[in-house]
Amino acid sequence: EAGVAQSPRYKIIEKRQSVAFWCNPISGHATLYWYQQILGQGPKLLIQFQNNGVVDDSQLPKDRFSAERLKGVDSTLKIQPAKLEDSAVYLCASSLVAPTVQNTEAFFGQGTRLTVV
Amino acid sequence: AQTVTQSQPEMSVQEAETVTLSCTYDTSESDYYLFWYKQPPSRQMILVIRQEAYKQQNATENRFSVNFQKAAKSFSLKISDSQLGDAAMYFCAYSWSMNRDDKIIFGKGTRLHILP
Numbered sequence: 001e002a003g004v005a006q007s008p009r010y011k012i013i014e015k016r017q018s019v020a021f022w023c024n025p026i027s028g029h030a031t032l033y034w035y036q037q038i039l040g041q042g043p044k045l046l047i048q049f050q051n052n053g054v055v056d057d058s059q060l061p062k063d064r065f066s067a068e069r070l071k072g073v074d075s076t077l078k079i080q081p082a083k084l085e086d087s088a089v090y091l092c093a094s095s096l097v098a099p100t101v102q103n104t105e106a107f108f109g110q111g112t113r114l115t116v117v
Numbered sequence: 118a119q120t121v122t123q124s125q126p127e128m129s130v131q132e133a134e135t136v137t138l139s140c141t142y143d144t145s146e147s148d149y150y151l152f153w154y155k156q157p158p159s160r161q162m163i164l165v166i167r168q169e170a171y172k173q174q175n176a177t178e179n180r181f182s183v184n185f186q187k188a189a190k191s192f193s194l195k196i197s198d199s200q201l202g203d204a205a206m207y208f209c210a211y212s213w214s215m216n217r218d219d220k221i222i223f224g225k226g227t228r229l230h231i232l233p
Contacts, residue, residue, distance in 0.1 A: 031219060042121075042208050042223035043162075056220070089160055095219055105152070106212075106221055108162035 002026065006092050006109035014117055018080040021112045025073070025094030033106065034067055034077050035091040043091055049075065082116045089113050119144045121211050123224035130199045131232050137184075138194045138227050140209030146170075149213040151185065151192045156206040156226070165207070168192065196229075204231045 005024040013019050025032050030051050035043035046065065048056040051072035060067070064083070069075040079086055093106040120143045130136035142151070153165040168176045168185050175183050180197045196203055209224040 033221070040126075040225075042123075042225045045222070048220075091160070091162065093162070105164050105167065106162075106219075108154075111160040113160075 004092055004094055004107050004109035006090075006112055008112055009110065010113050010115075012115045012117060013082055015084055016081040018078065019082055019114060020079075021077045021090050021092075021114075023075045023077070023092030023109060025075070025092070026096075026107055029094035029096050029107070030072070031095045031106075032069055032075050033091075033093040033095075034075070035093065037089040037091055037111070039088070046077070046090075079114075082114075084116050087114055087116045119146070119211060119213065119220075119222055121209055121222055121224040123209050123227050125227045126225070127228045127230065129230040129232055130196075132199055132201060134199055135195060135197045136199055136229065138196075138207050138209075138229065140192045140194070140224055142190050142192065142209075142211045144190070144211065144213065146213045149211060151183075152210040152212065152221075153181070153183070153192075153194045154208045154210055154223075155203075156208060158205075162208070166194065199231050201231050201233065204229055 007022050032049045034046045036046050037043045046060045047067045049069040052069045067077045089111040091111045093108045095106045122141045149170045151168045154162045155165050156162050166176050166178045166181050168183055175185050182195045184193045206226045206228050208226045212221045
């Protein structure tokens, strides 16, 4: 089966510019996660979608970060304007969560490495 | 609050030897899952092994096994017969359900070096 697709793989922007990342989860996966992984740290959840609804965005810096998941499939994560501390790898993951199936494995994309200069 | 702690930022092991990576977690939940993910330089997170909290038997996957101590909230990963391809970052993860939504949190990771 095809995995989680993310693009671009790498992005370099200047501070105060805008950037967008795209994620295509595994077909049929209802749950989609965006994680921020700063060098030397574990992934930190930014936002979690269940279908096209947000279930957790408590750690998303909403003054500059936004995300959407139109039609409950693809998702985009946007940063506007970017700051130096946003330099990180942004990982997208998806999992199959149904009412009778819980705590299933999350499948990850290869991530987008963002460098803000 | 749920937390995951990996106290070993880096570890090294000789090829063909055995190494154990530590992980502790804190939770008030009774039903949850624990995972070990491997992240090679390609950055893709690959599931190594998973453990259901309600199962007493420790999970094993070929050369990978866990020592799950529920009372102590400890979940260590043992890699036997280490191979050069095992070199990577390893993340311990804890997952629980809240209102039918899966929550997953990660530790800070342990970088494993394999010495030839």
